[in-house]
Amino acid sequence: MNHDQHxxxxxxxxxxxxxxxxxxxxxxxxxxFIVAIFWGGFYLAFNSGGFRQDVYESNAVSWTGGGxxxxxxxxxxxxxxxxxxxxxxxxxxxxxxxxxxxxxxLAGSEWVNGGDKQGENHLVLLMLHGHQGxxxxxxxxxxNAMPQWKQLSDDQIASILTYIRSEWGNKASAVDPAxxxxxxxxxxxxxxxxTQAQLLAIxxxxxxxxxxx
Amino acid sequence: MHRLPTLLSGIFxxxxxxxxxxxxxxxxxxxxxSPVADADTGGTLPPVYGGQAVAxxxxxxxxxxxxxxxxxxxxxxITQTDIERGWGVRPSVARDYLRDSTAFLGSRRLGxxxxxxxxxxxxxxxxxxxxxxxxxxxxxxxxxSYSHLFLLRKIQGARSDEALNLTGADAPKQGYExxxxxxxxxxxxxxxxxxxxxxxxxAPVKKAGAGPAK
Amino acid sequence: MSENIFPHHHAEEDRGTAExxxxxxxxxxxxxxxxxxxVHWLVVASLISFILSVKLxxxxxxxxxxxxxxxxxxxxxxxxxxxxxxxxxxxxxxxxLMARLSGRPLGxxxxxxxxxxxxxxxxxxxLLGTLAxxxxxxxxVEWLEYPxxxxxxxxxxxxxxxxxxxxxxxxxxxxxxxVAQWFLVAAFCWFPWVYGTANLLLTWKPVQASAQGPIxxxxxxxxxxxxxxxxAIAALYALMPxxxxxHLNRRNLATLGFWMLLLLGGWNGMERLIGGPxxxxxxxxxxxxxxxxxIPVVIIAINxxxxxxxxxxxxxxxxxxxxxxxxxxxxxYALISIGILGALCALPxxxxxxxxTAVTExxxxxxxxxxISFPLFAVLYESFxxxxxxxxxxxxxxARHYWLTFSGLWLLVGLMLFGGLFTxxxxxxxxxxxxxxxxxxYPFHVLECGAQLMLLAAAVIxxxxxxxxxxxxxxxxxxx
Numbered sequence: 001m002n003h004d005q006h007x008x009x010x011x012x013x014x015x016x017x018x019x020x021x022x023x024x025x026x027x028x029x030x031x032x033f034i035v036a037i038f039w040g041g042f043y044l045a046f047n048s049g050g051f052r053q054d055v056y057e058s059n060a061v062s063w064t065g066g067g068x069x070x071x072x073x074x075x076x077x078x079x080x081x082x083x084x085x086x087x088x089x090x091x092x093x094x095x096x097x098x099x100x101x102x103x104x105x106l107a108g109s110e111w112v113n114g115g116d117k118q119g120e121n122h123l124v125l126l127m128l129h130g131h132q133g134x135x136x137x138x139x140x141x142x143x144n145a146m147p148q149w150k151q152l153s154d155d156q157i158a159s160i161l162t163y164i165r166s167e168w169g170n171k172a173s174a175v176d177p178a179x180x181x182x183x184x185x186x187x188x189x190x191x192x193x194x195t196q197a198q199l200l201a202i203x204x205x206x207x208x209x210x211x212x213x
Numbered sequence: 214m215h216r217l218p219t220l221l222s223g224i225f226x227x228x229x230x231x232x233x234x235x236x237x238x239x240x241x242x243x244x245x246x247s248p249v250a251d252a253d254t255g256g257t258l259p260p261v262y263g264g265q266a267v268a269x270x271x272x273x274x275x276x277x278x279x280x281x282x283x284x285x286x287x288x289x290x291i292t293q294t295d296i297e298r299g300w301g302v303r304p305s306v307a308r309d310y311l312r313d314s315t316a317f318l319g320s321r322r323l324g325x326x327x328x329x330x331x332x333x334x335x336x337x338x339x340x341x342x343x344x345x346x347x348x349x350x351x352x353x354x355x356x357x358s359y360s361h362l363f364l365l366r367k368i369q370g371a372r373s374d375e376a377l378n379l380t381g382a383d384a385p386k387q388g389y390e391x392x393x394x395x396x397x398x399x400x401x402x403x404x405x406x407x408x409x410x411x412x413x414x415x416a417p418v419k420k421a422g423a424g425p426a427k
Numbered sequence: 428m429s430e431n432i433f434p435h436h437h438a439e440e441d442r443g444t445a446e447x448x449x450x451x452x453x454x455x456x457x458x459x460x461x462x463x464x465x466v467h468w469l470v471v472a473s474l475i476s477f478i479l480s481v482k483l484x485x486x487x488x489x490x491x492x493x494x495x496x497x498x499x500x501x502x503x504x505x506x507x508x509x510x511x512x513x514x515x516x517x518x519x520x521x522x523x524l525m526a527r528l529s530g531r532p533l534g535x536x537x538x539x540x541x542x543x544x545x546x547x548x549x550x551x552x553x554l555l556g557t558l559a560x561x562x563x564x565x566x567x568v569e570w571l572e573y574p575x576x577x578x579x580x581x582x583x584x585x586x587x588x589x590x591x592x593x594x595x596x597x598x599x600x601x602x603x604x605x606v607a608q609w610f611l612v613a614a615f616c617w618f619p620w621v622y623g624t625a626n627l628l629l630t631w632k633p634v635q636a637s638a639q640g641p642i643x644x645x646x647x648x649x650x651x652x653x654x655x656x657x658x659a660i661a662a663l664y665a666l667m668p669x670x671x672x673x674h675l676n677r678r679n680l681a682t683l684g685f686w687m688l689l690l691l692g693g694w695n696g697m698e699r700l701i702g703g704p705x706x707x708x709x710x711x712x713x714x715x716x717x718x719x720x721x722i723p724v725v726i727i728a729i730n731x732x733x734x735x736x737x738x739x740x741x742x743x744x745x746x747x748x749x750x751x752x753x754x755x756x757x758x759x760y761a762l763i764s765i766g767i768l769g770a771l772c773a774l775p776x777x778x779x780x781x782x783x784t785a786v787t788e789x790x791x792x793x794x795x796x797x798x799i800s801f802p803l804f805a806v807l808y809e810s811f812x813x814x815x816x817x818x819x820x821x822x823x824x825x826a827r828h829y830w831l832t833f834s835g836l837w838l839l840v841g842l843m844l845f846g847g848l849f850t851x852x853x854x855x856x857x858x859x860x861x862x863x864x865x866x867x868x869y870p871f872h873v874l875e876c877g878a879q880l881m882l883l884a885a886a887v888i889x890x891x892x893x894x895x896x897x898x899x900x901x902x903x904x905x906x907x
Contacts, residue, residue: 025680025729033722040715047290047714049707053242054415056306058290058707078302078418079253082411086254156253217597217612220604224613227686228620228653231693234712235645236624243705244638274567277498277560283783288710291702292779297857305704313636315567315629318643318703322783323483325861348486353862357486361493 076155076174080163083156087149088164096168102144104137107168111137114172119204124175124183127157130193148193154180243307249414258413259312262406269403270314272396276359283319284328284407299333300326301409306416309409323355331408338378340401341393346383362397365389446530447813453533454526455814457542457588459897461519462807464550466886466893468511473879473886475504480879483872494561502572503560508795509570509650510581511553513803514618517658518549518588520806521611523814524665525592528608529599538591545587552580566630568639570647578626582619589615606681610661613689614654621649641697641705644713648696651794652688652720659802660688660762663731663755666802666809670752673734680730687723695720698769699787701778717773724766731759750825754805757833761797764840768793780855785871786847789840796836796882804832804889811896819896828888835881842878846871 049055085094091103098105106112111123130148134141149157158177165172248257262270273279286301287294295301305328310316319326334340342349345363347356363377368390376390385391393401412418481488482497489495522542526533533539556573559565565572573581592615596608625646628634634642664681668674675681697705697713768790771777781787811819846868853864 029725029729036719036722040719044708044711044715047707047711049711051706051708053706055707056304056415056704057288058711075418078410078412083253153252159253217593220609220612221593221616223686224616224689227689228617228693230690231645231649231696232620232624235641235693235697235709236628239638239641239705240628240634242638243641244635246635246637271567275499275563275565276496277502277565277567277572279567279569280498280501285703287702287779287782288707290707291710291775292855294779294855294857298854298861299857304702307637307640307704307706309704310636310639314633316636316639316643316704317567318640318700320569320699320783320787351862353866355483355486355865357482357496357498358490359496360491361496 076159076162077166079156080159080161081167083152083160084163087152088160091146096164096170100140102142104135104140104142106164107170109137112164112172113170114204114206117200117204119206120175120179121183121202121205122199123161124157124180125187125190125194125199125202127161128180128184128187129190131195131199132193133195135196145193150184154178154184246308246311248311249308251411258411259309259409260406262312263402265399265402266406267314267403268395269399269401272362272400273317273403274315276400278327279317279319281319281321281323281356282317282325282327283322284317284326285319286326286328286409295326298326301329303409303412303416303418305409306413308413308415327404327407329407329409331405332410335405337401337405340404341377341397342379344397344400345377345379345391349379349381349383359397362394362400364392364394366392447527449532450526450530451813453539454522454542456539457546458519458523458810458814460543460546461515461522462810463893463897464546465512465515465519466807466890468507468515468553470883470886470890472504472507472512473883475500475507477876477879477883479504480872480876484869484876493563499560499563499565502565502569503557505570506560506572507553507557509655510573511557513655513795513799515549515553516803516807517614517655517799518546518585520662520803520810521592521615521658522588523806523810524607524661525595525611528605528611528665529595529601531595531598531600533591533595542588542591545584548580548584548587552577552584556581568629569643570650571625571630575626575631578622578630582623582626585622586619589619605665606675606678606685607661607665609685610657610664613685614657614661617649617657618654621646621653637704640700640703641709644696644698644700645693646696647699649693651799652692652695655799656692656762656794657688659758659799660727662802662806663727663758663762666751666805667731667734667755670755670809671734675730676733677730680726684723684726684730687719687726691716691720691723695769698773698778701773701775701782714773714775714778718770720773721766721770724762728759728763728766750820750822750829751805751808753829753833754801754808758798758801758805761793761801761836765790765793765798768844781847781851784847784851784854785843785868786851789843789847792836792843793840796832797840800832804828807893811893815896815900817900819899821892821895824888824892824895828885828892831881831885831888835878835885839875839878839882842871842875846875 047058049058092098092106093103096105096107104111110116111118111126114120114123126146128148128150131146134143136142152160154177157180158175161175161180164170165175248259251258251260285305286296286303288304289296296303309328339350341363343351343356344359346358346360347354365385366389368388372390373392375392377392379385379391410418478489478495479497479500482500486497493499533542552573556577559574559577560572564574566574571578593612596604596612599608625642628642629639629646633639664675694712694716697709698717699713701710701713701717703710772781772786772790808820808825849871850864850868853859853867854861
């Protein structure tokens with residue numbers, strides 16, 4: 001065997017054939033390779049998101065880069081949840097139950113969901129200008145102060161209210177930013193926090209908005 | 214192919230393609246992303262980590278958490294699983310990692326994905342208990358105990374507020390308490406700050422908060 | 428130049444010409460030291476892997492000790508496999524093959540001293556880096572966990588060795604370069620580039636983390652496909668024709684395979700990040716590169732298997748020679764397997780379901796312990812008798828090592844594939860809780876523990892065989 005091998009090496013020099021002899025690659029295999037390479041090119045082209053740096057979903061943009069990716073509208077409840085956790089949880093708690101005797105609950109509250117005497121306008125005004133003095137919520141008495149929140153934008157207030165009206169079992173409708181804007185304008189002269197009596201003197205009104213999703 | 218310069222230049226050119234695409238492009242493009250303004254809070258997105266959380270990243274690195282935990286919610290065109298499991302409300306994008314010193318993307322999920330662990334499990338006390346003895350709060354968990362991040366000490370005067378409420382076999386001897394070390398506090402602060410529940414320009418949030426994973 | 432540069436070593440009179448002996452003598456010390464250290468790290472890494480597999484079935488095993496937690500042992504084992512064993516063995520194999528293929532002895536005592544010093548530096552870096560992970564100084568970047576000073580030492584050490592290997596190609600005796608030499612030159616050029624770039628951008632002076640994902644994936648892919656795999660393929664191209672007594676046909680096929688491997692090897696890494704936080708085109712590039720990587724793999728495998736097909740019945744083959752050929756052939760099958768498995772796992776649907784499960788780990792194991800390690804084992808078994816000038820292996824230990832590694836590897840990979848498939852399918856059903864899924868994988872983890880034990884036994888047997896050979900050489904030195 002070694003003898004053969006030596007002869008062989010004499011011919012071809014160092015263990016390699018100089019030519020390209022040997023069985024040709026199967027045409028099927030060559031065909032499969034070509035198909036695979038074409039598939040690769042097309043796959044990359046059609047799933048490239050236009051090679052844009054800001055496109056992460058391959059199906060979001062056509063391969064020419066034409067923007068079919070309309071910025072999806074942001075869910076107000078997601079924004080509201082974040083704002084709520086930043087501004088409101090200290091008193092009303094993450095579970096919306098408040099603190100017995102000190103801060104009224106939001107879950108199930110007639111002020112949040114709307115009641116016999118309370119409308120959505122009361123909720124928005126409470127939020128805009130705050131509240132002071134005694135207050136009855138779900139049959140319990142509270143006497144504490146809520147600060148004003150008119151430094152927040154109409155969108156932000158609407159998001160928070162939409163969130164608290166759809167969380168913890170609440171199922172009230174979403175609040176329209178335009179409704180907040182109109183009330184803000186209407187009561188622009190209000191500089192102090194409301195009392196319960198002042199608020200309830202205003203007739204209840206509903207915002208014009210489809211039910212919360 | 215037989216002369217070194219020819220071979221070397223060929224090798225160089227071919228190699229350059231992946232280097233340009235996967236190294237130079239990310240550095241010049243993704244590496245220069247900046248935070249976006251957060252209209253809701255007046256801050257920035259992603260939010261800046263607190264000091265403890267920054268220190269906690271080092272613990273995350275040195276303890277090798279990345280061996281078992283990923284931090285990425287995958288694109289919905291590839292899989293829906295990550296979002297359905299409640300590991301996030303939207304796919305992760307490069308901008309999410311902007312505030313990290315190292316992107317702990319991970320390659321295996323022997324444990325759950327952690328990109329939104331601060332949203333799913335916002336309770337620090339739970340995390341301490343879990344780190345101290347994982348299977349005491351997650352029956353059947355593969356995670357090892359990180360009890361070396363805690364201190365067993367004699368109660369001096371009153372029991373510390375930080376002491377863990379351990380029960381059963383974990384409970385320390387009478388007169389002793391288990392408190393988290395600075396490392397444990399930093400690590401938990403980092404874990405709690407892992408939350409990507411906000412939308413980014415390139416990654417809108419389509420669904421409202423997903424339910425917690427079991 | 429037409430002498431048989433890889434003569435059969437079972438007959439004393441057939442040890443090759445004076446020239447090959449001179450070549451062997453000139454690289455003897457560095458290659459022996461590199462291979463010796465590589466095997467001892469392999470034993471340590473296998474031991475840690477075994478401990479890790481036990482920890483997956485009993486999380487409390489060796490618990491409560493900071494430096495024995497899973498999170499520290501896992502990167503330690505992975506880095507020891509990559510840098511302690513595979514890279515070091517690849518350096519040894521690369522030096523020996525390059526010297527043999529160039530037909531020129533290493534120039535003078537200085538080179539040998541330089542190489543041995545670089546080798547010592549390499550091993551000191553590995554040792555200190557491992558201890559640093561142990562003590563909690565890991566960088567936390569996957570596959571680059573060594574602290575900055577240790578990775579800098581590794582790079583420096585590599586440069587001292589690698590430059591020499593590239594120069595050796597230039598001063599070769601035969602005008603016409605062999606296919607194996609291309610792969611070696613490419614591999615030795617790449618490691619410093621890949622390792623240097625990745626360390627610079629990820630650990631020494633980290634770029635903003637939003638850019639780190641693709642670089643990490645590129646590094647992992649390139650380390651395997653552009654440094655370790657080319658050395659393994661070079662070993663296959665160099666040893667296969669000589670051992671089966673055949674010759675390489677269709678050099679143009681090899682050329683095609685070479686350039687396609689180079690082109691796709693770097694992009695192949697993106698397969699590790701399909702669906703991750705990277706722009707859509709990067710995900711798609713990973714899908715395409717992962718699938719097309721099968722093409723160079725198949726071309727090279729056909730090229731190599733074509734040689735062994737010519738093989739006539741080898742009547743006077745003994746056990747040692749058989750072991751070398753068996754390692755080579757299993758290496759080719761492992762190579763084909765990583766091509767197929769990689770292509771399947773790159774398909775978006777499969778990646779979506781199975782990425783992050785044990786399937787990912789099975790693929791990595793098949794790369795490191797299969798397609799890369801098997802050809803390196805073959806070079807180890809082939810080079811020692813030539814370097815020591817005697818039949819130094821204990822045939823029964825060699826055969827046992829082969830069978831244990833072979834069965835351990837395929838058992839481990841098979842279990843991980845099935846286990847990963849189960850967990851992947853369960854994960855896709857959000858009603859099944861994560862802890863439930865963990866309990867499904869328990870039986871697989873138990874069996875994997877057995878497979879790891881086989882691999883550990885194989886590594887120990889190799890270590891014994893090697894120590895025996897070296898001790899024999901030390902006690903009864905052969906007359907020069």
